[in-house]
Amino acid sequence: MEVLEKKRQINYGEGINRDDFPILLETIRNHPVVYFDNAATTQKPKQVIDALVKYYEHDNANVHRAIHQLGERATAGFEKARNKVAEFINAHSDKEIIFTRGTTEAINLVATSWGRKFVESGDEIILSEMEHHSNLIPWQLLAKERGAHLRFIPFKEDGTIDYNEFIKLMNKNTKLIAITHMSNVFGTINPFKKIIRTAHDWGVPVLLDAAQSVPHLPVDVQQLDCDFLAFSGHKMLGPTGIGVLYAKTQLLENMDPYQGGGEMINTVWLEKATWNEIPHKFEAGTPNIAGAIGLAEAIDYLQDLTMETLTLYEQDITTYALEKMMALDGITIYGQAPERGGVVSFNLENVHPHDLAHFLDQHGIAVRAGHHCAQPIMRKLEIASTTRASFYFYNTYEEIDYFIDKLQEAAKFFAF
Ligand code: PLP
Numbered sequence: 001m002e003v004l005e006k007k008r009q010i011n012y013g014e015g016i017n018r019d020d021f022p023i024l025l026e027t028i029r030n031h032p033v034v035y036f037d038n039a040a041t042t043q044k045p046k047q048v049i050d051a052l053v054k055y056y057e058h059d060n061a062n063v064h065r066a067i068h069q070l071g072e073r074a075t076a077g078f079e080k081a082r083n084k085v086a087e088f089i090n091a092h093s094d095k096e097i098i099f100t101r102g103t104t105e106a107i108n109l110v111a112t113s114w115g116r117k118f119v120e121s122g123d124e125i126i127l128s129e130m131e132h133h134s135n136l137i138p139w140q141l142l143a144k145e146r147g148a149h150l151r152f153i154p155f156k157e158d159g160t161i162d163y164n165e166f167i168k169l170m171n172k173n174t175k176l177i178a179i180t181h182m183s184n185v186f187g188t189i190n191p192f193k194k195i196i197r198t199a200h201d202w203g204v205p206v207l208l209d210a211a212q213s214v215p216h217l218p219v220d221v222q223q224l225d226c227d228f229l230a231f232s233g234h235k236m237l238g239p240t241g242i243g244v245l246y247a248k249t250q251l252l253e254n255m256d257p258y259q260g261g262g263e264m265i266n267t268v269w270l271e272k273a274t275w276n277e278i279p280h281k282f283e284a285g286t287p288n289i290a291g292a293i294g295l296a297e298a299i300d301y302l303q304d305l306t307m308e309t310l311t312l313y314e315q316d317i318t319t320y321a322l323e324k325m326m327a328l329d330g331i332t333i334y335g336q337a338p339e340r341g342g343v344v345s346f347n348l349e350n351v352h353p354h355d356l357a358h359f360l361d362q363h364g365i366a367v368r369a370g371h372h373c374a375q376p377i378m379r380k381l382e383i384a385s386t387t388r389a390s391f392y393f394y395n396t397y398e399e400i401d402y403f404i405d406k407l408q409e410a411a412k413f414f415a416f
Pocket of ligand 1: 039103105
């Protein structure tokens with residue numbers, strides 16, 4: 001089989017060191033853990049865990065304000081992290097990197113700071129039908145407040161968005177396009193290049209929800225020419241509570257602050273204030289310093305491996321999993337996009353996703369069951385939920401084989 005041939009070529013051991021991940025050595029119910037819930041969050045290598053401990057043991061202080069050694073070290077670490085992120089996604093400048101709590105907060109920041117200033121009654125925002133709630137609800141809130149309208153690019157049966165329908169949605173009222181770069185349900189990598197080009201022809205900015213793409217694909221914001229890009233550290237080996245909003249300088253300069261407080265100001269009077277420079281204008285209060293430092297370490301880890309190796313390996317392991325899964329009786333796989341990442345949503349006939357997830361958990365396999373924060377997708381597919389297996393570079397072909405065995409056992413177990 002072609003995939004098995006490739007498997008031999010891409011040696012699992014090459015550059016990928018599973019022993020770096022202490023949690024992958026855990027046993028769950030007396031079985032070695034098989035962690036296939038990477039779209040929800042990834043595991044952390046000890047390099048990232050050590051960086052957090054090192055920071056708290058040696059450098060901890062508040063950033064930007066302190067005139068002492070520890071404060072200088074903390075500030076240097078935090079700003080170095082910003083520079084690392086900028087370099088990783090090839091931002092034009094560090095100023096274009098705003099630290100947030102995650103993708104969700106990054107999108108809310110745009111909806112609040114950019115949306116409240118520029119979106120008016122009658123304006124239209126184009127989303128797709130396959131958005132995570134994080135890239136839907138902030139726009140619903142904004143649309144309601146401003147009297148704007150949301151328009152949706154439909155997805156087709158194979159889980160790809162319909163580019164021709166997108167073209168029809170564009171008009172003089174379109175103010176923003178906000179779409180997922182890679183779907184957390186179908187794994188689809190959307191035709192963002194064409195979308196961005198078309199949007200810019202109309203003078204409309206584009207936000208990419210990159211929660212599932214930045215951890216898995218090389219992403220170059222200058223090449224993409226996207227206007228906003230949001231992602232989360234915890235989905236790419238980093239700590240929870242840290243994420244990134246990338247935005248072009250000009251947009252950030254023109255946006256109002258997101259939250260008020262310390263750090264985001266320049267001069268304050270009792271009745272008024274002036275704002276700090278970007279990116280600090282958008283970072284009110286004490287930031288997640290350790291989180292940013294941990295994220296920088298995660299990026300170092302990914303860069304050592306190289307995103308190209310990671311992508312290739314993940315594509316291969318996903319193809320391997322898909323071939324084996326498609327051969328199972330009674331399985332429905334949602335999403336068959338030609339360009340896709342390592343997220344596979346499926347259902348087994350007559351088995352409720354929660355029962356299946358519970359069954360797999362009994363064998364040490366962690367998958368997700370539910371609507372995956374994408375209820376409109378489930379509604380369109382006329383299902384309540386799916387089971388989702390999502391892979392990262394530390395997963396192995398052997399784990400996939402074990403997972404397939406257990407799926408077969410589950411099908412028999414629940415048969416009636
Ligand atoms: N967007 C997509 C496509 C996601 O998959 C997720 C998380 O699963 C999010 C947004 C939200 O990310 P976070 O919860 O880290 O803010």
